[in-house]
Amino acid sequence: MAVTIPEKPNSFKHFCEAIGSRAITEFNYRYADSSEAQVFTGVKLTEGDIEKEQLIQELSDKDYKALDLSDNEVAKVHLRFMVGGHAQGAENEVLYRFRFPERPGALLHFLTQMGGNWNISLFHYRNHGSDFGRVLVGIQVPPDERPQFCAFLKELGYEHFEETENPAYQSFLR
Numbered sequence: 001m002a003v004t005i006p007e008k009p010n011s012f013k014h015f016c017e018a019i020g021s022r023a024i025t026e027f028n029y030r031y032a033d034s035s036e037a038q039v040f041t042g043v044k045l046t047e048g049d050i051e052k053e054q055l056i057q058e059l060s061d062k063d064y065k066a067l068d069l070s071d072n073e074v075a076k077v078h079l080r081f082m083v084g085g086h087a088q089g090a091e092n093e094v095l096y097r098f099r100f101p102e103r104p105g106a107l108l109h110f111l112t113q114m115g116g117n118w119n120i121s122l123f124h125y126r127n128h129g130s131d132f133g134r135v136l137v138g139i140q141v142p143p144d145e146r147p148q149f150c151a152f153l154k155e156l157g158y159e160h161f162e163e164t165e166n167p168a169y170q171s172f173l174r
Contacts, residue, residue: 004065007037013111028083031090031121090121099159100133
């Protein structure tokens with residue numbers, strides 16, 4: 001699905017709460033402007049089209065615009081890997097690579113621990129079927145808030161690596 005969410009701290013958390021207990025299998029996002037974010041997400045459904053329509057209605061009821069892309073070959077084969085690019089307005093962005101434990105609630109735990117302190121400006125997650133999920137996150141952290149951010153990372157307890165100076169990030173996403 002393509003879903004429009006507000007571009008502000010905690011909006012990703014609220015979106016995950018709107019998904020409910022369903023497993024998010026993929027999530028791709030890159031900061032584009034200061035008001036709305038367009039996200040590409042995959043959700044594991046156990047009841048097929050009935051549940052898909054129910055989810056789209058639930059999202060609509062919560063003022064999310066959702067576009068079903070499940071039968072769109074361009075989205076499934078190409079677009080899902082191309083979401084991103086340079087973000088002009090993502091000031092003070094730091095990039096981190098995480099290994100999330102592959103268990104229900106790991107993503108929501110991350111977002112809850114982070115709280116509304118910083119804005120997520122890039123997020124890429126795909127379920128690879130292993131014991132951990134590989135996650136890439138851009139977060140806007142003003143320099144004077146770096147100590148609090150480092151404390152959040154330590155308390156979170158997920159394995160993480162800063163990638164802000166990574167040449168691939170600098171060339172294609174910065």
